[in-house]
Amino acid sequence: GVAFANYNMWLLLFVIVTSGVLVVTPSATRWFFGHFRDHVSEPEIKFLFVLLFFLGGLAAAANSEAVLTAYLLGLVMASALHGNRRVVEHMRSTVFTMLTPFYFLKAGSYVLLPALWLNLGITVILFLVKMVTKVVGVYPTCLAFGLRGKVAKYTTGMMSTGLTFGTISALFGLSHGYINQTQYTVLVAVVIGSAVIPTMVAQAFFRPQVVIPPETQAVEATPAAGRAEEAQARAH
Template structure:
């Protein structure tokens, strides 16, 4: 079946089924999409295509951009110590633990052990952000701290991969220069586009944001870095703009979750080889245990130091034990550069994808805090108050994206 429309119909059909299952079971849709990908990938021939890889990569980049845009500057400033400590510890402990286990216990050579350490040091901003949106925690201080700490964690992963395995080209200085020039100007540029051309049916402000993501991503790829890195940074830099332009955020979320992220999460599931799990089950289980144990040993004491309540501490620790985007990127980098074998790649990718599922499921089912304990409310803006007064029974969509409705005169929730 080489007809792209038929292939697209199959993938979107799988995404639709996953959405229905998620609604029925209450499990995060991103996790259900991964499970659907595992099931379909091991039973049928769903070989990926170049255009599917592009949509999946764009979905990953857009998710991380939107996650960065949720990092409210005032919250970051007030919680900077927590964010940096959680992020750095969450990177260092599993990096060292997985590297040492791969080298001394599994018997891998040192380069392969380095790849294992890098691949298993990550969190998954994409998974965590999707979960935060579904639960509404993206609007809370706790959710913003977790997202920001995940950002710091994955930044450490990217830097480790670049330092240990960098392939410098002349594009790299150009990429760094572009970051130094574009990122400081990005808020003013986006604000200008919104003022001049915002609110039009052609969505020029959305196209301009995509231009920034694609342009910097192209330079990053040419310079030997990861295309997703500038998406992180651009989202963080534009957080203040997106805090003011919430409608723009909602439109971009619709683009991401309706068409792009299903390709990303389902495709990730298709990489899990059940036969590799069966034949190397002890390594898969051991690496997954090492990752989760080292995350727990590192992150849990930090949450205790900052006096997180018990449930919130476990929730934070488990969500920071996830992994997906940079884990699979790091494993694929090791395979294509000859640092690991195909069997080692299968094991690492399986562990990474299981780490996106297992900790998140445990966190959501057993340790999810009560949302009302973390949402800070403020009076509705003047426009919203006026709309509420002129419409007795109007309704606005819930920002959680799960189809719930809120009354038009409900107070605006803020972290």
Template sequence: MAVISAVVAHHLRVSIALVEICVGVMAAAVAGYLGKPGALGSNLEWLKFLAASGAVLLTFLAGAELEPEVIRKKLKEVTVVGLVGFFAPFFGCAAVAYYLLDWNLQASLLCGVALSTTSMAVVYAVMLETGLNKTEFGKGILGACFVNDLGTVIALGLLFAPFTYKTAVFIGVTTFVLAILPATSRWLTRQYAYRTAAIRTKWVILLLFSLGALALWSGSEAVLPAYLMGMVLAEFSNGDAFWMRRLRTLTVGFLTPFYFIRAGTFVSLPALVSAPILFLVLLGGKVISKIFGLYPFIGLFRRRRDERWYYTLLMSTGLTFGTISALYGFSHNIVTQDQYSFLVAAVIASAVVPTLIAGLAFLPRHLLPKPERPPEAVPREDGLSDEG
């Protein structure tokens, strides 16, 4: 299924995570139709472990994509846009679930968290494709995405983790580890990197799994320290693009397919077909609350209409952390399988619809980097090209 997803994603030019979720949904539907809903083994312990490992490493990579220099230069913009991008859909979607859909308070809050996200994966892919990642406009969007998703991860931990002495231990140990992490990682690299097989990868995975285990012991979620670790090590990670590329290959090539395909297998197609209005209400709640919350504030930093709409619509996307939050709620019996199905369907649609509208109707072409002319195409004084 992972290989099929990769081929389909290549031809459709969409996020691989999006296709893997959809393939998981279809596989579960086929298994259910054949009367063997458990045939995919979604709840086998080894598969759950690999899926959880994929979520943790992917979350770390998302945090590591941050460019600290961007945050420092555009601190006001990314902070304002990122926080509004989190709070507007969080309160808006929680209210929609509680008052319109009659979900209980816990499920409504989980809905607000799951639909508050912005998809760093989708936005980053769009930035690379258009070349906007090299512009101050694109870097501002990526910085705002980071702040938005940081709010989502923190809210997931604070709202649904019981605060006990275990929580205090988790916060204290995590704070200490994050404080010494950059210096110890640089020392380890100087002493042992390039001579000891993949020691940096083993070091990062050791800390991710250790803090993740501590988070689960305290009743929190393992992705919270992973995101913070990625953020703290962003400068260290970006200093070696080759190492980051290998870590990304390990994560995306092996681990995350287990996570996203497994997440898709829990979606109930019969539930979606029986009540499509609920799906549309949740999707509308996310996108509309994002637009009404963000558009006025983005106007403080971008004056042109196409820039404001493009910025707003890309901030309205969601995928990875929305799926992680929804699966957390389903795994901890905060939402039912039907509610989970509607949430994941809304998350998937939010990864596609705003992105398409932004690219087709509001792409700020005046900001696109001009392609460099290849050397062989530059005319010479004698009227011939170098190739001629």
């Protein structure tokens, strides 16, 4: 991003405003949720979308990728949203239903299937390189944190997929003329393959058996029961 950024006033404005928003957002979110939570109109969701669209529009004006600001906001707001499970669930359902499909449809619309077949060899080579770097980076880290056996292998397969940031980088390069459509097709195929194939292998062969203690099940069932009662109360 640093190597290909457009260094102008818009970028400077984007960096300054985004940095300021990220600093004040956690405390502002806690204050807003404390004063306006549990309203039927759900102002918490509107507040989050205002931040997302504002920073996303500013990123687009600075010739950057709007989706990157969503990740930055997610990082700084994790602690503020930790105790607001209902807001997180509603945001997740809204984003996965209305926003995420359009992004991946746009990214997939530039893929050329004939180019993928003609460049199958380099695609396989890049896929293997990505798998080697994934294993070298994740598996020793799992061992360092005390994970062994199937758990370490399962974690290695599931983590560091690079799906979203890989497609973002490829789409950025294509839209700004740094790569052509054939190169974009190869990169996206490698990114998707390196995310899907290890996940399928990990789920099929290395998925550990997790036994949830009864007391944990009771704790997890309590919020669900509370949400069901709340929904019934709203219906009446």
